[in-house]
Every structure is written in structure tokens, then in C-alpha cells.
Amino acid sequence: MEVISIIGLEYILALYDMQHIDLAERLGIKKQNINMWIKGKQKIPKKYLPVLKELFGINGDYFNKNINEVDKLEIQKEKLKRDLNPIIKKQELVYIAEDINDMVQIPVYDKEEINTIERTIEKVKIMNKFKSALEVVDPNPYIDTYKLMVEILEKGQHEAIVHKTMEALAHYLEILPDKITTGEEQKEFESEIFEVFDDYNY
Incomplete structure (x- = not known):
């Protein structure tokens, strides 16, 4: 599936429902400059970035870059903060x-x-x-493990045992810092599950 890249400025203009000509007038430049920026044929000069940041209330890093889904959501969040x-x-x-x-x-x-x-x-x-x-890895040798994880999350995502097991595994694999725990009950559960690991020579 082809991912269509979009320059931050183009997305921001669409989000704010602002025409290229309107932005050009505010910046005192020609509309063609805006078009060049959006097409990625020319970088937005640094002198305009603080103006754009002030105008839209958006972090200046977003205007020149090809944005991804998280960037789009972050931009939406900043607009919401400004509006609300x-x-x-x-x-x-x-x-x-x-x-x-x-x-x-x-x-x-x-x-x-x-x-x-x-x-x-x-x-x-x-x-x-x-x-x-x-x-x-392709082909991924652990694909069955991922399938199993999805099945467990679909069928038992609200079960306490699933969360406890995942947290126990995270501690066992040293993903979670030691200070992140839900208390004595979790420690007892982890102790029991680690005994199972030991029984199977993990």
C-alpha cells in the first residue's frame, strides 16, 4: 500500500481552512512561493517559521517536514488547545x-x-x-506468537490475569523498571509465573 507523503504546511492550511493566497498575503509574498513550499520544491525560509508558528500556534518543526499519522494528530491537538x-x-x-x-x-x-x-x-x-x-524479520519466525497475542487481547483484554501476565513478562524481560508495579498482589503473581518459567528452563 502506497503511503502518500504530505508536507506539514499543506496539512495545516487544510486544517485551518486557509487558502494559499491568504497565507501569501499575510506573509507579504507571492502565492507561487507557497505552492513551491507545499510541493517540496523549496524549503520554507527560516525567517518565516516564527511567523507561521505565531499564526497557527503550531510547533515550527512541522511546517517543512513530511508528516506522519502521529504528526497529524499532534497538529490537531495543538489546534484544539488553541481553540478550547x-x-x-x-x-x-x-x-x-x-x-x-x-x-x-x-x-x-x-x-x-x-x-x-x-x-x-x-x-x-x-x-x-x-x-x-x-x-x-521476513518471513517472521514468531508470527504465531503475534497471532496468539492478538487473540488474547481480543478475548481477554479486560481480564486482570492478562494485565498481570503481561506485566510479569515485562519485568522478567527487564522492560519495565522495578519501581513500576501494582503492589504485593502483582509481586506474588510474578513470583508464581517465574516459577513456571523456571520449570520449563526459561
Whole structure:
């Protein structure tokens, strides 16, 4: 399946329903310049990036780059923040599987639209990691393992045993830091499952 790349500026203009000519007038340049930027034939000069950032309230890194699905969602989130002026109600401690696996504080807003898009961004990131894992080896010798994981998640995603098992495996494989645990009950469960691993010489 062919992935069509899109320059950030083009996506942002569409999201804000702004015509090329309107942006050109605001920047005091010709419409042809905007067209060249969007087609990727010319980079947006650095002097215009702060103006664009101020105009749209979007991080300047997005305007020149070919954006992916996560970038699009991040841009939508920034627009929502600007439109809704949300207030942070509280900070929530969650596990983030990024370059450094750890617990981080994330804001919870009073506008559910922002919280929803935050969750969507996290889901897309997880799906992308899963796809990358599937594509590591071709043919993938562990494809049956991935099939089994999907089956388990489909049938038992709300079962406590599934979460406990995944967390136990994560600790066993040293994916989760030691401080990330749900308490004594989880430790007891992990101890029992590790005994099973030992029985099978894992």
C-alpha cells in the first residue's frame, strides 16, 4: 500500500481552512512561493517559521517536514488547545514505552476532546511499534506468537490475569523498571509465573 507523503504546511492550511493566497498575503509574498513550499520544491525560509508558528500556534518543526499519522494528530491537538483553551485538572502518572521506558506525568484536561486525542496518539504509537515488530524479520519466525497475542487481547483484554501476565513478562524481560508495579498482589503473581518459567528452563 502506497503511503502518500504530505508536507506539514499543506496539512495545516487544510486544517485551518486557509487558502494559499491568504497565507501569501499575510506573509507579504507571492502565492507561487507557497505552492513551491507545499510541493517540496523549496524549503520554507527560516525567517518565516516564527511567523507561521505565531499564526497557527503550531510547533515550527512541522511546517517543512513530511508528516506522519502521529504528526497529524499532534497538529490537531495543538489546534484544539488553541481553540478550547483547556485547563489542566490534574497530572496522571503513566507508563510510556519510548526510548527510555519509565513513568511520566501527563496532564489531564478539563476538555475531553483533548484527552481523547491524547489517547488516540498513544494508540497510534503502540500500533506503529507493533507493526515495526512484525516487520523486523521476513518471513517472521514468531508470527504465531503475534497471532496468539492478538487473540488474547481480543478475548481477554479486560481480564486482570492478562494485565498481570503481561506485566510479569515485562519485568522478567527487564522492560519495565522495578519501581513500576501494582503492589504485593502483582509481586506474588510474578513470583508464581517465574516459577513456571523456571520449570520449563526459561
